[in-house]
Amino acid sequence: MRFRRIVEIGLLVLFAGVGTEQVADTATSVGRWMTVTAYCSCSKCCGRHAAGYFASGERAYWGGVAADWHLLPAGTKVEIEGFVGTFQVEDTGRVIKGTRLDIWMPTHREAKEFGCQKLWVAMNCQ
Ligand SMILES: [Zn+2]
Numbered sequence: 001m002r003f004r005r006i007v008e009i010g011l012l013v014l015f016a017g018v019g020t021e022q023v024a025d026t027a028t029s030v031g032r033w034m035t036v037t038a039y040c041s042c043s044k045c046c047g048r049h050a051a052g053y054f055a056s057g058e059r060a061y062w063g064g065v066a067a068d069w070h071l072l073p074a075g076t077k078v079e080i081e082g083f084v085g086t087f088q089v090e091d092t093g094r095v096i097k098g099t100r101l102d103i104w105m106p107t108h109r110e111a112k113e114f115g116c117q118k119l120w121v122a123m124n125c126q
Pocket residue numbers: 039040041042043044045046107108111
């Protein structure tokens with residue numbers, strides 16, 4: 001188990017090492033490529049129980065994202081390639097597993113237009 005942890009940390013360092021220049025200036029960050037999609041609070045995205053709240057209990061807001069809490073627990077701050085500012089993990093979902101990230105957007109149109117992209121996601125470690 002101890003060995004496995006060391007290997008995992010080694011991999012994270014490796015991930016950071018092969019990362020793009022975008023994260024080169026943040027020595028405290030590690031990151032990875034993630035499959036990023038977008039959603040909104042509508043019933044198409046969230047089903048019949050759409051209520052405009054994240055799984056964390058917070059009211060949905062721009063800057064909140066859904067992730068697999070095993071990988072990125074609620075409250076984790078992340079930076080997403082191509083976006084300004086910091087996002088925070090607030091939500092999760094049955095299909096959000098592993099290296100998946102779902103960005104909450106205010107309108108369904110924006111979420112749909114975003115589609116599905118492979119983006120570099122940096123996690124803030126400080
Ligand atoms: Zn929607």
